[in-house]
Amino acid sequence: MTTMKDVASHAGVSTATVSRVLNGHAAPTQETRARVLAAIEELGYRPNALARSLRTTATKTFGLVISDLVNPFFAEIARAVEQEARAHGYCVVLANADESAEQQTTYVRTLLDRRVDGLLVCPATDDAEWMDEVVATGLPLVLLDRSVPGADCPVIRVDGAGALADLAASLVGAGHERVGVIAGPSDTSTGRERLAQFGSALAELGRPVHPEHVVHGDFRWESGAQAAAKLMGLPDRPTALVAMDNLMGLGALEQVRALGLSVPGDVGIAVYDDQPWFPLLDPPLTVIAQPTVEMGRAAARCLIALIADEQPPDVRLTARLVERGSCGEAGRG
């Protein structure tokens, strides 16, 4: 590879001058500038980002640790983060933790070693030993989607309480007596909160969830299927299932259909998270939609503000109910 020294000697100047031209300093003459640029062009020189970063202690990069890349919810977020980052001259290193806490820790360490300028993490679980290490280095950190207990850093999250209350009301209005919940892991903030908020909304409507009708999954397809099988096998089985994540919802739908039950005829289904193709499912799914693109953008902006030592903007995002009929008609009672 050609280095700055090559360019310098080729243009008959010192490396300092080449550097100044490259970084847009005021100093160099139009004439030297032209000579240097010509040399760069001619040699096909490209600066070594490693050397530059070593010297400047800035990599113009941040790390994004997500819990599951094939979950389209996270894929959309990742894309939004990446776009916003690019718009600000940052590059994103994407790490996929596959919902595993250890892997997440490993990745965070790797990213620290690479001296990223900031870290964006969707915590896999509450168990965040990695966080101490990050805090110790003073690296800007933003949590995304999920929080962890005792975290004192910005968290970009979506308020789903209202949407869950709307869903509860809709289900009750449609005459559902017993609602089964396929909840997320109780060691994730979203897992706990969605269950709690939905549970209290139903309780307020006089239809508290029966403890037997709550099954915890792990936010993945298979666990949704298993949960649905378990719930639909109960003697007093639910008349509707609510899955607190899109993959578990699909697993549940698959299972329910495998059991030969019709939706919403035999059982209603609603799902947390929306996808563009959900209207094309059989039946089109009633969902709680989260503003994924805004989440990603907001998170990236927040991190960039932190890096620039500015006050991060305070964003408030809310989810909303989108009814598509997979829970039956209101008033079918």
Place this chain on the structure above:
Amino acid sequence: MTTMKDVASHAGVSTATVSRVLNGHAAPTQETRARVLAAIEELGYRPNALARSLRTTATKTFGLVISDLVNPFFAEIARAVEQEARAHGYCVVLANADESAEQQTTYVRTLLDRRVDGLLVCPATDDAEWMDEVVATGLPLVLLDRSVPGADCPVIRVDGAGALADLAASLVGAGHERVGVIAGPSDTSTGRERLAQFGSALAELGRPVHPEHVVHGDFRWESGAQAAAKLMGLPDRPTALVAMDNLMGLGALEQVRALGLSVPGDVGIAVYDDQPWFPLLDPPLTVIAQPTVEMGRAAARCLIALIADEQPPDVRLTARLVERGSCGEAGRG
């Protein structure tokens, strides 16, 4: 941040010794080794990967440039690449080109600047000016899914000819007289090949595709919808639509249903690429499934072999037809 020098003085040794301990050299005594490790532990030292890479000219990283992250086909590939890379001690920097050639070039340059050890690219289009720059640096390069004219580097691709022939036979067998094709861009290898292979398969069966029944999209949802609208608006409209990519297929399905047509009653639909939730669509889609995980793994392995200066393994992957009824029954005539 604590550096190697800190560790060295804390342990009462030189940086050379610390480095040797860190890199598992044979030299240091058990006793010095222990002292150094203790110092590392105590200071919470983590090596600076930038400095290390600058010195060793290896980053243990490779770049993956994909054309669209929200396309689940690519998301799955990305995940497989990442897993295989991790298993070999590599880290992946993911760049999302959003099907734009310029953006792709920009990203390739950035990755070169960061001195990745190898590059994995799903070319957005045939226009690959970026490729000369990569070849000029001698960086190991592997193309994924799509090829470009004149590329002399390994290409991991899937042979879909057999599956397309099977699909053609199935459609003809089901009595379809006129098959409409929603093809990919003609400046992508997959766009051209799939169309050509499918076209000749149909021609051999005595049902050549009418030129008017071929519409080119851009591998994205919206273009599939537009293509379907155009095809279904023809006076002599197709009895079946085949979309050469999953997003265009979903767009087509959406459009067809928006037109009030039933599938497969009024028109059959088949799609290139499978997804776990395709069986849950209305109707379940007949597809040509590609082995995405194997593609990703193979690509990563191939690149790692190139980096190690070994002969890359020769993999041959084939797609296969999965019938689910969205094209009607065989023999419905």
Place this chain on the structure above:
DNA sequence: CTAGACCGTGTAATCGATTCCAGTGCACGA
């Protein structure tokens, strides 16, 4: 006519690691 300001450029230190080469201390054989 000269002192001082100012401008453009070069010299050299620096970032944090790796690694060649040389030096030290010890054991061994002669």
Place this chain on the structure above:
DNA sequence: TCGTGCACTGGAATCGATTACACGGTCTAG
């Protein structure tokens, strides 16, 4: 007892950039 070899360790150069500081030259003001 002394030279030789071996095993560890340290000094210092190096990777490719950035940047503080110094230096020589031109211009202006007194």
